[in-house]
Amino acid sequence: MALDPISLAQDLIRCASVTPEDAGAMAVLTRTLEGLGFVCHAVDSATGGPTIRNLYARLGDSGPNFCFAGHTDVVPAGGTWTVDPFGGQVIDGRLFGRGAADMKGAIACFVAAVSRFLENGPAKGSISLLITGDEEGPAVDGTVKVLDWLAARGEKLDLCLVGEPTNPRHLGEMMKIGRRGSLNCKIRVFGTQGHSAYPHLADNPIPRLLEMLRRLTEKPLDDGSEHFQASTLALTTVDVGNAATNVIPAEARAGFNIRFNDLHSGASLEKWIRDTLAQVGGDIECSVEVSGESFLTQPGLLSDAVADAAFAVTGRRPELSTTGGTSDARFIKNFCPVLEFGLVAQTMHKVDEHVQIADMQALTDIYVQVLDRLVGHP
Template sequence: MTSDPLALAQALIRCPSVTPEDAGAIDLLIDVLTPMGFVCHEIRSATGGPEIRNLYARRGTAGPNFCFAGHTDVVPPGQGWNVDPFAAEVIDGRLFGRGAADMKGGIACFVAAVARLLAEGEPAGSISLLITGDEEGRAVDGTVKVLDWLAARDETIDACLVGEPTNPRDLGEMIKIGRRGSLNARLRVIGTQGHSAYPHLADNPIPRLIEILRRLTEIPLDQGTPHFQPSTLALTTVDVGNPATNVIPAEARAGFNIRFNDLHDGASLTSRIEQTARDAGGQVEVTVEVSGEAFLTPPGRLSDSLVAAIRAETGLTPDLSTSGGTSDARFIRTICPVVEFGLVGQTIHKANENVAVADLNGLTAIYHRLLVDWVGA
C-alpha cells in the first residue's frame, strides 16, 4: 500500500471522514507511516465544538525538514452520485470517491513518493506530514493547533508543500505561490421607522446604506500586482425586510465579501469600511470577519524545485498563481515558505468526484523528484 498511491487513496476514501468525523483516516495513516520510520503524534483539539483529530508525523531529525500538509476531512457527498461516494471504485481508469481529488489522493501520492525515496536509501534530511481533520470545517482546531504544538516544542519546518488540487485541467498546469485574503463585512444602518407619507418625521436608513455602498464600490481597491489580480468587493446581500408599502423601515442591512491581494490586510480594509460608514453619518454598526490574510511566497528555491520536477515528469511549465479561495497554507506561511500543488480539481466538492489513476502515478513521480532535491542522500 505504501508505494502504490491508488491502494492508499482507496483505503483513505473508504474512511467516510466528513468534517468533523475522522472515521479511521488518521489511524490508517499512523498504521502506514509508523513502519516507514515516522514518529507519529496525534494532536486533538476541541474549541467549542466536536473534537478534531490531527496528525504530525516526522521521519528523521536532521535538517532540512520538508513538510507535506494536507487534510483527511471531506465535504458531505451530497446528491447525484452514480457510484457509492465512499466505495473508491476505479472505472475506466479513474478513481471515484469523495476526497479522491480533495485531497486524499494527494496524501496518498506523497506517502508513495516517500516510500519510493526510502527504497533508494536513507534521506539526508527530515520528512514530515502535517495532516488535519478540520480544513473543510471551521479550521480552528486543525492546522493552527498543530502549529501551536510545534512552536511549543521548538520544532521547525524549513519548507512546506500543501497538496491541494491546484490544476484546472491537466496535471502540471498550476502551482499556487500565494492566496488572496478574504474578508466578510456586514452593515446595519439604523434609522427611525415612520409613515411613508410623512418622511420628515422618520429617519430612512435606506439612502444612507446606498450611499455607503456607493462609496465602497465606486473606486477599485487597486489595480493588482505582478503576482495578484486586482482586489474585488462583491455585494452578497441587501436586506430591508419590509413587507409594507407605506412604512419607512427602522433599519437596513447589507453584506459583502472582499477578496484582497497583498497591497491590503484585514486591519486596513476594516478601517476603510468603518471610516466610510462614519462619513455617511447617522448610526451604523459594522461587523467584519477576516477568514484569511493575503500572502505570497516569492518565486525562489521551493517553487523552482517544484517547477523543475513538473517539467521533468509532464513537459509542462506550470503557472505560478495566486488565484482561488483560501487554504491552510494561509496558516503555514507564517512559519516557512509554502507552495501548493496537487491533483486536477475539476470535480472537487461535486457529485462523482474523481481523478485519473495516471495522475496519481504522475503526481507521485513529481513529489518523488521534489523530495530527492530537498532531502535526498
C-alpha cells in the first residue's frame, strides 16, 4: 500500500530534532524506507562538536540515480505556540508543528511519492534520498559529509530535487534553480585612545571606519543578471562600545553581509573589499567568510519535469527563481544538476508553523509525476 504523507510527517514532527539533536527522526525514516526496499546507510559525522546523524538511502543499483534531498533538523520552537510545536496536530485541514513546512512535510511527501510510484513497478534506474541533520546549523557535518562519503564510494548522483519550501503563497508558484552566494565580513579599525577635548593627541578610528563603509556602500554592486536579482550589501552592525562621552575610543568595528549573484565570486568580492579598505588605510583587521557561492542550474530536463508536473497537478507553472537565502543545494550543485521545490514557505521558522493537508497531498502527486518523467519503469 502507498504510504500516507500526513502520518509520516506527524511521526517526524514528533521527533524534536532541533539542531544538532536527531531525537529519533532518522530511525523513523530508516524503518520506513527499508520497508520499501531501500538500502540505508547512516553517515554520522562530528567535526569538533556533537555527532550529527545523516542518512543516505538508495533503491536500485543502476543509473540514472535520481535523488531527493532534505533535512530533518529544525530550528527551536521559540515564542508562544497555540499547539504543541512537536505534537504534529491536524486542525482545520492544516498540519501544525516545527518542521511542517521546513521541511519534514516535504520529506514525508518524498517517501509517500516513492511508495506510490513503486505500485506501478520497479524503477528503471535508481531512487535515493540524502537526508541530513545539519542544515539549520553550521552545515559542516551534514550534506557535505554525505557527498564526500558518496564520492569515496564512487557513487554518483545524476539529478537532485531538494524539498525546501519554495512557494511564497500557493503550491506551484516557484522553484529555485539557483541561489545567491553569501559573504560575511567583519572589520576592525584601530586608533589611539585619547581625551575628546584633545583630539589632536589621539587617533580616532571612527571617521576611517565611516569612510570605509561609505565607499563600500556608495554604489550598487551590480544591476542583476539574466536569472538573478541585483547583489546586495547589508550592514549588520557598527560598534564602538564606548560608554564615556569624553574619551576617543581606540577601536571601531563593523560587519556586513553580501548576497551576490553569478556576476561575482567570493574571491572577487573579498579582493574588492580589501582593496577598498586599503584605499582608506590605517591599522585594520578584516575577516571574510563565504558560506556559499552563487550557482545556477540551467533550465532544461530537470526544471521542465518539475514545472510540467506542478502544472499538471496545480494548474500553475512555477517561476524559475534564485531568490532567498542559501540551502544545501549549494553543496549538491558540485555533484549534479539540482533544483528546489517544496511546500509553501509562509510559516517556516514562525510560531505555529503549519502546512495545508491539501498541499501535502498535491506535492506528493507532483513528486510522483516527477519520478514518472525522470525515472520511469522498465
